[in-house]
Amino acid sequence: MAESAITVSHTRLQEFIVTALVAMKMPRAIAEVTAGLMVRTDLRGVDSHGIGMLPRYHELWQAGYIRMDAEPSVVRDEVATGLLDGQKGLGHYVSTQAMKKCIEKARTYGLGMVAVRNSGHYGAAANYSMMALEHDMIGLSMTNSPYVAMVPTFGRKAMLSTNPLSFAAPAGRHAPFVLDMATTTVAIGKLSVASRWNKPIPSGWALDDSGTPTTDPFVALKHRLVTPLGGTRDLGSHKGYGLGVMVDILSGVMSGAVYGDLFYRSDRQERRVQDVGHCFAAIDPVRFRPLGEFKHDMDDMFEALKSSAKADGHTRIWIAGEPEAESERKRRRDGIPLAPALLAQSNEMARGLGIAPMV
Amino acid sequence: MAESAITVSHTRLQEFIVTALVAMKMPRAIAEVTAGLMVRTDLRGVDSHGIGMLPRYHELWQAGYIRMDAEPSVVRDEVATGLLDGQKGLGHYVSTQAMKKCIEKARTYGLGMVAVRNSGHYGAAANYSMMALEHDMIGLSMTNSPYVAMVPTFGRKAMLSTNPLSFAAPAGRHAPFVLDMATTTVAIGKLSVASRWNKPIPSGWALDDSGTPTTDPFVALKHRLVTPLGGTRDLGSHKGYGLGVMVDILSGVMSGAVYGDLFYRSDRQERRVQDVGHCFAAIDPVRFRPLGEFKHDMDDMFEALKSSAKADGHTRIWIAGEPEAESERKRRRDGIPLAPALLAQSNEMARGLGIAPMV
Numbered sequence: 001m002a003e004s005a006i007t008v009s010h011t012r013l014q015e016f017i018v019t020a021l022v023a024m025k026m027p028r029a030i031a032e033v034t035a036g037l038m039v040r041t042d043l044r045g046v047d048s049h050g051i052g053m054l055p056r057y058h059e060l061w062q063a064g065y066i067r068m069d070a071e072p073s074v075v076r077d078e079v080a081t082g083l084l085d086g087q088k089g090l091g092h093y094v095s096t097q098a099m100k101k102c103i104e105k106a107r108t109y110g111l112g113m114v115a116v117r118n119s120g121h122y123g124a125a126a127n128y129s130m131m132a133l134e135h136d137m138i139g140l141s142m143t144n145s146p147y148v149a150m151v152p153t154f155g156r157k158a159m160l161s162t163n164p165l166s167f168a169a170p171a172g173r174h175a176p177f178v179l180d181m182a183t184t185t186v187a188i189g190k191l192s193v194a195s196r197w198n199k200p201i202p203s204g205w206a207l208d209d210s211g212t213p214t215t216d217p218f219v220a221l222k223h224r225l226v227t228p229l230g231g232t233r234d235l236g237s238h239k240g241y242g243l244g245v246m247v248d249i250l251s252g253v254m255s256g257a258v259y260g261d262l263f264y265r266s267d268r269q270e271r272r273v274q275d276v277g278h279c280f281a282a283i284d285p286v287r288f289r290p291l292g293e294f295k296h297d298m299d300d301m302f303e304a305l306k307s308s309a310k311a312d313g314h315t316r317i318w319i320a321g322e323p324e325a326e327s328e329r330k331r332r333r334d335g336i337p338l339a340p341a342l343l344a345q346s347n348e349m350a351r352g353l354g355i356a357p358m359v
Numbered sequence: 360m361a362e363s364a365i366t367v368s369h370t371r372l373q374e375f376i377v378t379a380l381v382a383m384k385m386p387r388a389i390a391e392v393t394a395g396l397m398v399r400t401d402l403r404g405v406d407s408h409g410i411g412m413l414p415r416y417h418e419l420w421q422a423g424y425i426r427m428d429a430e431p432s433v434v435r436d437e438v439a440t441g442l443l444d445g446q447k448g449l450g451h452y453v454s455t456q457a458m459k460k461c462i463e464k465a466r467t468y469g470l471g472m473v474a475v476r477n478s479g480h481y482g483a484a485a486n487y488s489m490m491a492l493e494h495d496m497i498g499l500s501m502t503n504s505p506y507v508a509m510v511p512t513f514g515r516k517a518m519l520s521t522n523p524l525s526f527a528a529p530a531g532r533h534a535p536f537v538l539d540m541a542t543t544t545v546a547i548g549k550l551s552v553a554s555r556w557n558k559p560i561p562s563g564w565a566l567d568d569s570g571t572p573t574t575d576p577f578v579a580l581k582h583r584l585v586t587p588l589g590g591t592r593d594l595g596s597h598k599g600y601g602l603g604v605m606v607d608i609l610s611g612v613m614s615g616a617v618y619g620d621l622f623y624r625s626d627r628q629e630r631r632v633q634d635v636g637h638c639f640a641a642i643d644p645v646r647f648r649p650l651g652e653f654k655h656d657m658d659d660m661f662e663a664l665k666s667s668a669k670a671d672g673h674t675r676i677w678i679a680g681e682p683e684a685e686s687e688r689k690r691r692r693d694g695i696p697l698a699p700a701l702l703a704q705s706n707e708m709a710r711g712l713g714i715a716p717m718v
Contacts, residue, residue, distance in 0.1 A: 076647065079468040080468040080469045081468075109438040109439040109468055152667065154670050154675065154676050155664075155667050155673075159667050160664075167601075167605045169605075177604060179601035185594055202594070211671060229588060229598055230594075235590045240595075242526075242538035242540060243540075245678070249657070255648070256647070256648045259656060260663050261663055261667075262660075283440075288614060298612055301607065301618050304621075304624070308514050309515050311514060317511050317514050
């Protein structure tokens with residue numbers, strides 16, 4: 001049986017994360033940006049990528065894999081493109097810098113693309129694609145990771161990360177379109193959430209070490225062998241695998257960061273360097289047609305989708321980003337529910353850092 | 360039992376398609392480009408999108424949905440972006456024009472994006488993304504279609520096209536990476552191929568009109584109800600659905616073309632206008648790092664993937680584009696096998712056009 005959740009307000013969560021990151025030597029301004037993105041992720045109901053990651057960041061910092069005092073540097077700033085170096089920091093702050101640059105370039109040239117190398121985990125991909133929305137632009141965000149999880153179609157060894165991508169586009173009356181997806185069937189974070197609540201996982205999400213699907217979240221977490229989106233070759237896993245490689249090409253190969261299983265084959269483990277790569281882009285839709293017309297058609301498409309006939313047993317068709325926007329309204333008002341195991345883990349970390357427990 | 364195939368050389372196929380298109384009033388230069396792309400698609404083994412489409416193009420031309428004598432026009436040519444109007448023509452030629460513009464812009468600005476409205480079917484998405492390869496660039500190509508096929512997650516009515524996307528990136532020693540995928544579990548073309556050969560389809564590809572999976576290719580073709588990549592919600596169909604909407608936003612909404620199920624709700628059927636939308640982009644990787652380093656890492660990633668442990672019963676892990684490149688080498692030498700039903704259909708069309716039969 002799962003224990004019941006402890007509810008924490010987003011303001012308390014923000015304060016706790018800032019204090020923890022500052023205790024790990026992150027400059028306060030960077031800690032505030034980082035915590036803001038992590039809390040927004042929890043508000044949006046993406047429990048796998050917000051506070052749930054903090055104990056892991058702490059662990060990576062202790063092991064020397066993250067320099068919390070890093071300040072990103074600009075390696076290249078060309079016409080419509082750019083390249084930043086995360087200087088071994090956590091990924092959140094450098095990613096906001098990269099996306100700001102994309103938006104400026106898109107304002108001038110119609111579109112902009114900025115890649116980041118030598119970075120760390122950047123949390124939820126949508127945090128950066130969504131930055132384009134307040135400028136009435138389309139945003140794109142993707143990342144790889146040194147830690148492999150995705151087994152290629154016809155393989156039995158994890159060779160790629162879950163390589164997520166996010167695409168955000170503004171609408172008019174309707175909430176914006178915000179897609180944020182791992183290119184695996186599920187993100188590793190979902191396995192952690194399932195194990196945190198001790199819930200079985202659907203067959204087809206993950207494999208055991210013989211390559212057979214498992215429903216045990218602990219077995220799945222142990223082997224980290226997840227299938228590409230599609231699940232099996234017959235149902236299109238070669239597409240999910242292809243999308244995963246695409247994200248790795250843009251985030252890792254193009255930026256000059258880690259890719260595929262390179263982390264395990266290079267001296268990066270020895271040197272304690274994660275070398276995560278990200279890629280961001282912004283597109284200004286007014287370069288193609290007037291904004292009012294663009295937003296009108298976005299609303300019209302979404303209304304047609306939402307009002308179309310439902311499958312038996314279902315009453316609602318969703319637009320990507322709607323569940324998260326609804327969670328954000330609710331949790332901003334009612335607080336964020338945390339699993340007892342996560343709270344215990346966070347408070348243990350707090351003790352180690354000499355700061356006050358979360359609650 | 361499937362009947363055995365008739366083999367045709369790619370030169371004869373090219374000649375036949377050019378003659379047929381010219382008989383439908385397409386200017387010879389445009390017909391040669393169009394036929395070249397269709398034949399290359401058949402050479403690459405993508406039987407659903409080459410000569411297999413010609414009888415359908417003929418039908419659409421007869422019904423007034425395609426102006427074979429159309430010459431595309433430039434609506435906007437801004438800094439790194441552009442917009443073309445297909446003038447109700449077939450999509451192949453205007454798409455080569457759009458991709459050429461992307462490559463020029465990428466040479467100057469690092470990246471370029473060009474959308475197309477008022478177009479027709481453009482064949483295989485990879486034909487255009489691959490144009491970037493000979494310039495050592497990364498290419499992106501996507502399209503929508505007025506004809507719906509994809510049922511949104513939790514729905515039972517087709518509301519989106521199969522909305523394919525293609526991504527191509529150059530490598531060094533290794534064949535380039537060429538992903539070309541419908542955002543549905545399968546493309547409608549695969550249902551046509553299965554029905555042409557009278558083969559059952561895997562459960563999970565398509566639904567009957569009650570929303571239940573069917574294995575009968577004729578039932579599937581009749582209702583055109585295919586699932587988004589992922590197949591079911593548990594296995595991630597909301598991701599395929601989200602990718603499908605993303606392609607529609609970039610191809611249809613951004614360009615000012617048709618999108619979603621709009622064709623059926625607007626006066627386009629009455630006016631005999633398909634108004635297909637496409638979107639293309641090129642990225643110059645040398646803006647991020649030296650080309651030699653980029654290609655070295657592409658080769659290294661592919662070699663690692665290909666040499667990794669295989670699942671029981673499998674001997675090979677593929678890189679996207681490899682099966683097609685191997686098919687092209689083989690079929691260029693040995694000819695292109697055609698289903699008897701397709702040959703009969705093509706020759707019947709030829710009779711109607713007053714041209715010689717294919718064979």
